[in-house]
Amino acid sequence: DTEVTQTPKHLVMGMTNKKSLKCEQHMGHRAMYWYKQKAKKPPELMFVYSYEKLSINESVPSRFSPECPNSSLLNLHLHALQPEDSALYLCASSQDGTSPETQYFGPGTRLLVL
């Protein structure tokens, strides 16, 4: 089973709201990722967690706050977003974050910021 689940599927929020995206995997993977994808563009890496520790932050604005409560769960907390943050947010997981290894993606959360 190579399933990564994400909730919610869709999210609409105002610029003053606080919301969270959730990602879960039960493949025993120890590395988890957040990507942002704009329309007709490739995914852009935001954060990488390896063994529940943040290992890569691609200079993402502080209005995005990741959290990895345990090896199966990954959250992305959103606060004071801008309309340009509207995008498809993808979660992925891989064996342990060492190179090279396959990353398996979830279905994504479509976020619209009004």
Add this chain to the structure above:
Amino acid sequence: EDQVTQSPEALRLQEGESSSLNCSYTVSGLRGLFWYRQDPGKGPEFLFTLYSAGEEKEKERLKATLTKKESFLHITAPKPEDSATYLCAVHTGTASKLTFGTGTRLQVTL
């Protein structure tokens, strides 16, 4: 800086008309090249991993090959359900980071 270029940007084929998608890369030390398929509004679906020049992998109507400068995704006798965006990504260095190409949007018509 690692660069990945995919061509063509878009490709329209008739059902049964075989073709190839190209992924060329300029990287310092390729450690893995990945092909994904992505349907609109969905997450990328893993297809293949290639590690070294000369390697080939097949799955149903798809075959991926790798040279020292590029990879090809060959589609044999495509069907409408093969319509999707095909993404190529490379893994270099030790960081857990994929560099994606911009993708090829494939449309297969009856």
